[in-house]
Amino acid sequence: MKYLINFFIIVSLGFFLHSCTTIDKKANKAISKEEAKLSKWLNQPISELKIEFGKPDLVEETPEGKTFLVYKSKKYLIKCERKFEVKGGRVIGFSSSGCF
Numbered sequence: 001m002k003y004l005i006n007f008f009i010i011v012s013l014g015f016f017l018h019s020c021t022t023i024d025k026k027a028n029k030a031i032s033k034e035e036a037k038l039s040k041w042l043n044q045p046i047s048e049l050k051i052e053f054g055k056p057d058l059v060e061e062t063p064e065g066k067t068f069l070v071y072k073s074k075k076y077l078i079k080c081e082r083k084f085e086v087k088g089g090r091v092i093g094f095s096s097s098g099c100f
Contacts, residue, residue, distance in 0.1 A: 075100070
C-alpha cells in the first residue's frame, strides 16, 4: 500500500510539473508575439501609432526629458499596458505589461 501511495504522489507531481512547462511555453509564445507586434512600430511616426492605437490614455514626461505614450486596456480582467517611448516625432522604444 505504501508503494502505491508513493507511486500516486510521483505521478501527480509529474503531471503538475508538465502542466507548468506547458503554461510557461504558452506564455513565452504570447510574449514573443506581442514583442513582434510592437517592434514593427520602432522608428515609425507617432501619427501612424495614433492611427492604430488611438489617443493615448496617458502621456508621461520624465525629468530626464523622455516622453512615453501609454495605452491601457483590459482583457479577461487582466490589465494591459503598452508604453511607447517617443523622440522627435518617432517611436524609439516600447514596453508591454500584462498584454497577450
